[in-house]
Amino acid sequence: MEFEGAENIQEYQSSAWASRAFCKNCGTHLYYRLLKTNAYNMPVGIFSSIQGLVMDMQYFIDKRPDYYCLANQTKEMTEAEIISYFATQM
Incomplete structure (x- = not known):
């Protein structure tokens, strides 16, 4: 970068x-x-x-407000999933 x-x-x-x-x-x-x-x-x-630019992932989806919605299909990760993912990257 x-x-x-x-x-x-x-x-x-x-x-x-x-x-x-x-x-x-x-x-x-x-x-x-x-x-x-x-x-x-x-x-x-x-x-x-x-x-x-292509948005291909949303994380903490279980924390987003109900009114928040994006039209494109993306991979979605919950808080638990993203914490688990980052734990493997440490």
């Missing part, structure tokens, strides 16, 4: 298995990174263009 303006990014290890990063200037959350695999989870709102 490459970032423009890397000098403005503050990353800290938030657990034994992951780190989180924020903008030093405004505090915007930039990513969650698994240390073992170097896999990134990034908020879609940080990208200047999402053309061609």
Whole structure:
């Protein structure tokens, strides 16, 4: 992963298995990174263009509000499933 303006990014290890990063200037959350695999989870709102982006997974689906519904079909994971998944990635 490459970032423009890397000098403005503050990353800290938030657990034994992951780190989180924020903008030093405004505090915007930039990513969650698994240390073992170097896999990134990034908020879609940080990208200047999402053309061609495909959303293929939703997690913590058992925690989402009833009014929240996305039209496309995706893989879905409950809180227990995602915690189990991340436990295998540590």
